[in-house]
Amino acid sequence: MEEKQNEVFEYYKKLVKTHPDVELKGATMPYTSANGHMFSQLNKSGIIGIRLAKVDREQFMEKYNAGPFESYGAVMREYVAVPDDLLKKTDELKAYFELSYNYACKLKPKPTKKKKQSIG
Numbered sequence: 001m002e003e004k005q006n007e008v009f010e011y012y013k014k015l016v017k018t019h020p021d022v023e024l025k026g027a028t029m030p031y032t033s034a035n036g037h038m039f040s041q042l043n044k045s046g047i048i049g050i051r052l053a054k055v056d057r058e059q060f061m062e063k064y065n066a067g068p069f070e071s072y073g074a075v076m077r078e079y080v081a082v083p084d085d086l087l088k089k090t091d092e093l094k095a096y097f098e099l100s101y102n103y104a105c106k107l108k109p110k111p112t113k114k115k116k117q118s119i120g
Contacts (some may be wrong), residue, residue, distance in 0.1 A: 005046035011087040012042050018094040018103060029071075032101075035111030038101045039083065041079075043071040049079040050100040060096060 016024045022032050031041040037049040048055050048071030052060060060066055069079035079108065086093055 005042070007040060008046045008048060008087060011090070012040075012048055014090050015048075015093055015096060018090065019097060022101060025071075034101055034104040037104040037107050039104035040097065041069075041071060041076075045070075046094070047083040050082060051076075051078045052080060052094055052096065052100055053078075053103045056096070056099050056103070062112055070071070090119060091098055 012030060013024060016022055016032060020047050022034070023067065025033060026029055026041075030045070031038050033039060041049050043049065047069065049071065051092075056081055057078065064083050064086055066080050068075045069081040070076065082093065
């Protein structure tokens with residue numbers, strides 16, 4: 001399984017690089033976020049999930065025969081699992097990655113967690 005995850009991770013990094021405003025985050029569970037909202041993730045099973053608005057999600061699932069995305073045994077609301085055969089088609093997938101980014105940017109911003117100041 002680790003070999004598959006490494007291969008998928010390389011495709012994921014390539015996808016993220018298609019968007020100049022997006023940074024890959026997460027040391028153990030790679031993900032992207034915008035406006036305080038995660039919008040893509042690579043789970044420990046080696047599957048990429050992207051977050052889409054309802055109409056885009058439905059179109060994606062129908063076009064690619066894709067299912068919902070699961071992480072840690074739970075179905076992640078608003079996410080679709082990227083099929084393996086689409087991973088290699090970065091040019092095709094980047095359009096959905098852009099839709100995902102734009103969707104996250106339209107959500108109400110989440111407040112950032114402030115670091116605690118030390119006393120002394």
